[in-house]
Amino acid sequence: MPDQRSRNMDVLGSKADTDLVNKDLVRAWLWWAIAWMTVFPLVGLLVSIKFHSPDFLGETSWLTFGRLRPVHVNGVIFGAFSTPVLGLLYYLVPRLCGRRMYQEHWGWWLLAGWNLFLVAGSLSLMMGYNSGFEAGEYPWPINILRWTILALVGVQVLVTMFKRREPGFYVALWYTLAALVWTLMNLVLGNVVLPYVPMSGISNAALHGLYIHYVVGLWITPAGLALMYYFLPLAAKAPLYSHRLSLLGFWALAFFYPFVGTHHYLFSPIPYHNQTIAIVTSMLLIIPVWAVITNLFGTAKGRWGAIIGGEDADSYAAKFILLATFFYLVGCFQGSTEALRRVQELTHFSDFVISHSHFTVFATFVLAAVGSMYYVWPRVTGRRLWSAKLASWHLWLTIAGTTLMLVGLAAQGFIQGSMLEYGANFVDSVVEMKPWWVTRTLAGATMDAGFVLMAINLVMTARDGVPLGAAEEPALERVSEARPAIVGASWYSRPSTVFIVAGMAFFFLAVVIQGILPSILPQTYDPIVAAASTGQTIQVADYTPLERKGRQVYIREGCWYCHSQYVRPVTGEDLRWGPVAQAGEYVYDQPHLLSTRRIGPDLSRVGRKYADSWHAAHHWDPRNVVPDSIMPRFPWLFKETDGKGTPEYNEDGQALVAYLQRLGTSIGDWREAFVSTRFTAGAALQESGMGRAQDLLPRGKAVYLRRCVGCHGEKGDGKGPSAPFLNPKPRDFTSGVFKFRSTSGGGSTLPLDEDLFITVSHGLWGTPMPPWYEISVQERLAVIQYIKTFSDRWKTDQPGAAIQIPDEPAVTMESLARGKQQFDTVCATCHGATGQGDGLPPGTLSDTWGNPVNPANLTLPAGAPGGVKLGHDGRHLYRTIETGVGGTPMPPFAGAFTPEQTWDLVHYVQSLRVDAHIASLRQAGLTTPAQSASFCTSSVPWLLAACNKVVLPVIEFCSAGGPVEAKASAIKVQLSDSRARIWASLSEATDHQQIDPQVLQVDQPKIPVIETVTTRKAKLP
């Protein structure tokens, strides 16, 4: 075995270090790196344009935002960044190991394979083959190709390292080795475990959070730092500042980073303590980041003048790497603090996150790769840099574009987050972003222009650059100082330690604590939730085949890049979208679709908010419905119409809308008692001073043109651009006839502003009219004044007086019996004997406008088509019975019943819904909560005892920080009974404790039959 000195001689003697590197191979990799560094950021520019010009490239399914976004993100990670990294490994690994790369010729095949992976992967995503995992979207054949290539590169690197002739093991090699080991394991996690090992949605999210951050933190970061540690000392022509800082930085990163990924899903149903661990380790990442920054800036100490004033390739290499180092400092501090709960409340889902990802991925590590290429390119082409001026332009365009983009995006995040926290309408927050998005496009174009200049410069260098003189080339490669004879690597900087401890042990420790332990908590895999209306546990049903197909369409079209699917218990999201997310809702969600971004609103509670026909109009052209929308069109979800008739959904479209209507319904009928629609200012509206209503018209018109015109039309005639799709048709305001009024005087009386306010705020369930509680009270009042300008009736007629609603009497069995008797006598003809709206054959009735209408099915849940439009609230039902539904066959019954009789009828109608609600909950498994089975079950006594004494305490400790709703539901179960809670959501009598205990029997109460007919027949309409 040759001794060390002789080995050194071998390195420095006949085999000059320049011979260690296959320059042709490195050059080939870097040619492709130049190409991908130009192409994939340009895709990002196209994506950016779509934010402010949503019709741009919008007519082709391959080029929508949902298809191009993953091409850009994956392309930057694996094309623009990873291609130069892999190419540069063929340069730095042999030089740091003192021997040529193991099986160097593989590099040619691997380059071809890598390019095939990038091209085929990008095309697959554009074609809609999307796995549904952010940063893991490629389909499986592409994943196998990528993994195989990286594994073979890993073999080359590891064998070269373990057989190295250089006794020292430089920090760049620690990072290189760890990056490859981590990434090969992470790709198994992301491409095999996440999609194919059965697990609940919350387990999926917990592991996916780790996966996403491992791509960034355990591939991009260490691979990028390897380049920075290697090329900065060379480019700056200075020794690395501190080996000890290298140790601190590497080991702190290796220990803390694997835990942080859960911070992507703070405030989700992932166990609370796992979120806390992620927050703490995210903050502790400040340690390795500041260690690295100190080390790299320390390396440049005393060399700043030479670097800044330098005009050669090495100077530009150093400039770019130092710029990257600065961005690393800022971006990582941003990332650490972003993980803090209060910061995340405000900034998560917004462009602040995009600022952070661009800070770290592009501004730090892609720029580090750029700097490294400036250093290597002259050496592998044998020519001096063609133009220092172009390099300077590249640098300054990068500084200007990057700074503008990153600061702008961060500011956007705060602005949008603040708007939403203070209750702004979501679309308004999107509109507010548009000028900023234009700025981002300009900034991105600036950055991309810099890349094009780099590409030109490097191409021209290879083609027309001044050849390096014979004397120059060795000078560039010269070794600066002889190394002491006997210096070996300490145990913590040996390849085996890095491989086993940093690469594997820490990784598995984090995956177990942050990914696997949460998965064994029953809360994450039991398909049970607390019903929103009762608090009792009910079962969650699996998706139907149609809903499951719709879910695939949702994934394919990339809806999840813009729409999250979890409501957080912060910033008033439960008032905006509905009840806070529960773990059990996601049991069948693999891949989970929690998402990390809200360019559009959260969709986890969208089911039954809009009618199917509204979704059809919206998917056909979102701007027909919401003029300010930036959502793409999806005409390929519709059948071919040849321009005739209204387009109809094809199978994909039907499946998608079935999936959307399912979202948020697993927790039972929560919309009936949703505070944002039930508790409006309508009842307290002051009519005095409304003589100044004219002053509101300009504002009202502006509101109308932004919110209402898509359906009701510019002329208010109900013929907006989306109207052909809608069913029922939008209200024609020019007729001056309104359905829901509190005014007496017949079915055609004008409503009060208060009535219109309630309709606008609440929306009309089962129809395309959505609730507008998300816009300000002033806007709602203003648009009401504007609506009144469409019909002259508002000038000639006066609204009738509001009917008086007496206090609600007690709900008793007798009251129900009387109500049933009246219902059977008067209402059953149309609404059917059981209140299901089936008293008359369909198509028998029509409204004033000639549209077919059916009597309401009084048993249906909120938002179901055919049910009641404004809910089963007692006052609303009383009012509707008294005043009828304007423009429809439902007549006013004022005078036909005494107030007591009307209340009896209201109570009976409410009981129909309560019974139906209880039946649906029973169908969903509503039961008295049973003691859950013990986790430990074994017939072997000692095994059972060991489980109870050792495993159970661990489970209980972990469960302590489990999903919040699990505990909340347990409390609710003890306090209430479901029937009472449902009654309480409908009836004021319940508030006053005026409800007969018999009515609240768990089993359906049997309403007694009475014979007396009390209705004033003469006054029946």
Next chain:
Amino acid sequence: MNEKLSDKEAITAEAARASAAEHVHFVYTYESAGITEQEGSVPVWLWIVVVLLLVWGAYYLVTYWNPPVIA
């Protein structure tokens, strides 16, 4: 310790300081790569940051292990 160092101890301490300084400025060269690396040190201010962050991390972990109780 407030006692004055003996001459011998002083010499030893001085030697240790000199050794430490020499160690900090010790330079290792990776010859085939052309990179030199100082042994260097970790600045005191960074150690303070490390300690403060670890203390804060322990506090936060204990305090926020469980979710806040919702009334």
